[in-house]
Amino acid sequence: MPIFYKGLLLECCYRLDLLVRGRVIVEIKSVEAIGPIHIAQVITYLRIKKLPVALLLNFNVERMVEGVHRLVNTLALPPWSPPSAPSAPLL
Numbered sequence: 065m066p067i068f069y070k071g072l073l074l075e076c077c078y079r080l081d082l083l084v085r086g087r088v089i090v091e092i093k094s095v096e097a098i099g100p101i102h103i104a105q106v107i108t109y110l111r112i113k114k115l116p117v118a119l120l121l122n123f124n125v126e127r128m129v130e131g132v133h134r135l136v137n138t139l140a141l142p143p144w145s146p147p148s149a150p151s152a153p154l155l
Contacts, residue, residue: 088117111139117137
C-alpha cells in the first residue's frame with residue numbers, strides 16, 4: 065500500500081494480506097494470541113485505505129471461530145441516524 069502525505073509518496077511501505085473487492089481487508093496471522101500490535105496494524109491499514117471493516121484471522125487456534133476478529137474503523141463509517149417512523153400504521 066503506497067502512503068501519500070501532503071501529496072508526497074513516502075518511502076515506507078505496508079503490505080496487507082488480502083483486499084476483498086476493494087472493501088474488506090483480511091489480515092492473516094498464525095500466532096499464540098492476537099495482541100494489541102496486531103490490532104493496531106489492521107486499524108492502520110483501515111485508516112490508510114479509508115475502509116470501514118477488516119477481518120483479522122489467527123490460524124493458530126483449535127477452532128477457527130476463536131481466531132476470527134472483526135475490526136471496525138469508526139472514522140470511515142457514515143454518521144448514524146435513527147430510522148424514520150413509518151408513514152402508515154402497520155397492521
